[in-house]
Amino acid sequence: MSTFAPEVVEAILRHMNGNHSDDNLLIARAFVDPAATAATMTGLDGDAGVWNVTVGERTTAASVTWPAGAITERAEVRREIVALYDEACAVLGVEPRPH
Numbered sequence: 001m002s003t004f005a006p007e008v009v010e011a012i013l014r015h016m017n018g019n020h021s022d023d024n025l026l027i028a029r030a031f032v033d034p035a036a037t038a039a040t041m042t043g044l045d046g047d048a049g050v051w052n053v054t055v056g057e058r059t060t061a062a063s064v065t066w067p068a069g070a071i072t073e074r075a076e077v078r079r080e081i082v083a084l085y086d087e088a089c090a091v092l093g094v095e096p097r098p099h
Contacts (some may be wrong), residue, residue: 003045008074016041016081023085028053030088032062044077046070049084 004012016024017040028039032053043050047070048063066080067087082099089096 004074004077009044012044012077013041023081023088024051026088026092026094027051027064027084028062030091031064031084034092046072049081 021040024039024041025036027049028036028051032039032051033055035055036053037056038054038059039051041049042052042061048065050061050063052059053062064084066076067083068076068080071077071080086096088094
């Protein structure tokens with residue numbers, strides 16, 4: 001498992017939760033539970049992203065592996081999150097927005 005520097009993780013989480021909360025929910029619905037009503041990205045490492053996913057009254061942490069496998073570079077995080085978003089749209093039948 002590759003670990004990114006804490007400041008890198010914080011910046012990515014701030015960006016995902018501040019600018020892409022709808023994308024977080026799409027990823028949670030596609031890969032964790034279609035009944036999810038909320039999702040917040042809470043962590044990531046070289047193997048996966050981690051989201052707190054709310055279904056009903058319960059919130060649980062869920063890990064979603066990167067589509068291309070393990071990553072080691074910060075630039076790869078964006079590529080993998082975009083790939084998760086695109087796959088989530090395909091699974092859910094949602095038209096993805098341009099990147």
